[in-house]
Amino acid sequence: MGTEYGGIAGEQLKSFIERIERLEAEKAGIAADIRDVYAEAKATGFDVKAMRAVLKLRKMEKDARDEQEHMRDLYKNTLGIG
Amino acid sequence: MGTEYGGIAGEQLKSFIERIERLEAEKAGIAADIRDVYAEAKATGFDVKAMRAVLKLRKMEKDARDEQEHMRDLYKNTLGIG
Amino acid sequence: MGTEYGGIAGEQLKSFIERIERLEAEKAGIAADIRDVYAEAKATGFDVKAMRAVLKLRKMEKDARDEQEHMRDLYKNTLGIG
Amino acid sequence: MGTEYGGIAGEQLKSFIERIERLEAEKAGIAADIRDVYAEAKATGFDVKAMRAVLKLRKMEKDARDEQEHMRDLYKNTLGIG
DNA sequence: CTGCCATTTTACCGGC
DNA sequence: GCCGGTAAAATGGCAG
Numbered sequence: 422m423g424t425e426y427g428g429i430a431g432e433q434l435k436s437f438i439e440r441i442e443r444l445e446a447e448k449a450g451i452a453a454d455i456r457d458v459y460a461e462a463k464a465t466g467f468d469v470k471a472m473r474a475v476l477k478l479r480k481m482e483k484d485a486r487d488e489q490e491h492m493r494d495l496y497k498n499t500l501g502i503g
Numbered sequence: 504m505g506t507e508y509g510g511i512a513g514e515q516l517k518s519f520i521e522r523i524e525r526l527e528a529e530k531a532g533i534a535a536d537i538r539d540v541y542a543e544a545k546a547t548g549f550d551v552k553a554m555r556a557v558l559k560l561r562k563m564e565k566d567a568r569d570e571q572e573h574m575r576d577l578y579k580n581t582l583g584i585g
Numbered sequence: 586m587g588t589e590y591g592g593i594a595g596e597q598l599k600s601f602i603e604r605i606e607r608l609e610a611e612k613a614g615i616a617a618d619i620r621d622v623y624a625e626a627k628a629t630g631f632d633v634k635a636m637r638a639v640l641k642l643r644k645m646e647k648d649a650r651d652e653q654e655h656m657r658d659l660y661k662n663t664l665g666i667g
Numbered sequence: 668m669g670t671e672y673g674g675i676a677g678e679q680l681k682s683f684i685e686r687i688e689r690l691e692a693e694k695a696g697i698a699a700d701i702r703d704v705y706a707e708a709k710a711t712g713f714d715v716k717a718m719r720a721v722l723k724l725r726k727m728e729k730d731a732r733d734e735q736e737h738m739r740d741l742y743k744n745t746l747g748i749g
Numbered sequence: 750c751t752g753c754c755a756t757t758t759t760a761c762c763g764g765c
Numbered sequence: 766g767c768c769g770g771t772a773a774a775a776t777g778g779c780a781g
Contacts, residue, residue: 430548433547433549434544434549434554437540437543437544437547437549437554438554438557438558438561440540441537441540441541441554441558442558442561444533444536444537444540445537445558447533448530448533448534448537451526451529451530451533452530452773452774454526455523455526455527455530458519458522458523458526459523461519462516462519465515465519466512467515467516467519470775470776472516472519472520472523473774473775475516475520476520476523476524476527479520479524534761538762541762541763551762551763552763552764553659555763555771556652556655556656556659557656559652560649560652560653560656563645563648563649563652564649566645567642567645567646567649570638570641570642570645571642573638574638574639574642577635577638578635594712597711597713598708598713598718598721601704601707601708601711601713601718602718602721602722602725604704605701605704605705605718605722606722606725608697608700608701608704609701609722611697612694612697612698612701615690615693615694615697616694618690619687619690619691619694620779620780622683622686622687622690623687623780625683626680626683629679629683630676631679631680631683633780633781634780634781636680636683636684636687637754639684640684640687640688640691643684643688698756716758719757719758
């Protein structure tokens with residue numbers, strides 16, 4: 422007997438699909454919240470484009486720090502092992 | 504008095520920036536959860552590409568239905584007013 | 586010999602650039618035509634916003650149908666091969 | 668008598684909608700052609716991002732020239748009238 | 750002139 | 766590990 426439509430696999434697939442749809446909905450909700458914050462900031466007189474630039478810069482700095490830390494751990498482990 | 508750096512506006516900006524960063528972090532977390540679900544489904548034997556196709560179709564159909572409803576409301580209001 | 590500006594590559598690039606510029610001009614022309622039709626419809630007494638809503642819905646429905654067909658083909662091929 | 672559905676207005680609306688859909692289809696076709704040219708250029712070894720930059724620059728220059736010409740005509744007409 | 754919508758650009762993710 | 770395609774973000778343009 423081949424794969425049954427509506428069988429166990431179907432149930433599992435449905436479950437996966439629905440879990441993803443729920444998570445996607447949550448993600449969309451947060452994206453909406455972010456838009457709201459930008460809108461609020463704009464209404465307060467801030468320049469959205471500039472804010473985005475600040476956020477991008479902070480992210481790059483954070484990524485750079487994380488990378489440094491990562492390298493430091495890597496070396497530390499290497500020395501510990503070696 | 505000129506604009507003070509570090510003044511009230513600076514505090515507000517900081518607050519907006521941090522709120523967005525928190526929300527972005529949440530969003531990234533959910534994106535990670537979604538990836539995990541795909542990975543789990545794949546490990547269970549499902550085809551990720553096909554799952555994405557299913558999700559895409561379901562979304563398109565839902566969006567079309569929402570749009571129909573939206574238009575129906577639009578016309579109803581137009582007729583109600585007219 | 587280094588890269589020559591004005592050499593063969595330069596000619597090719599010029600050709601690509603000009604082809605794109607011609608196509609962009611055509612595209613802009615059609616966009617203008619579309620705007621003219623909207624203007625004409627508006628002058629005839631139709632509501633442009635409603636027209637846009639109709640067009641959007643028709644497009645969404647068409648896209649959903651195309652996607653269904655696409656998925657149907659996908660499965661058919663999968664079953665045919667399998 | 669009120670507006671008849673399926674009447675003359677309906678026919679006109681249908682006509683407008685279909686004209687726009689045809690034009691949109693043409694526009695999409697040209698957009699596809701443009702993508703093809705970019706793809707061809709890329710396959711030939713050109714950098715698409717750089718090409719876009721060139722096109723943007725040329726457009727800005729063209730717009731500037733058009734603006735100058737526009738101003739020149741404006742002044743000429745003003746003098747002619749004055 | 751402001752908000753909305755299309756288009757463009759960027760980033761991500763799976764496949765090879 | 767890279768590339769190609771696909772989805773999200775961001776910018777620019779247009780109607781109102």
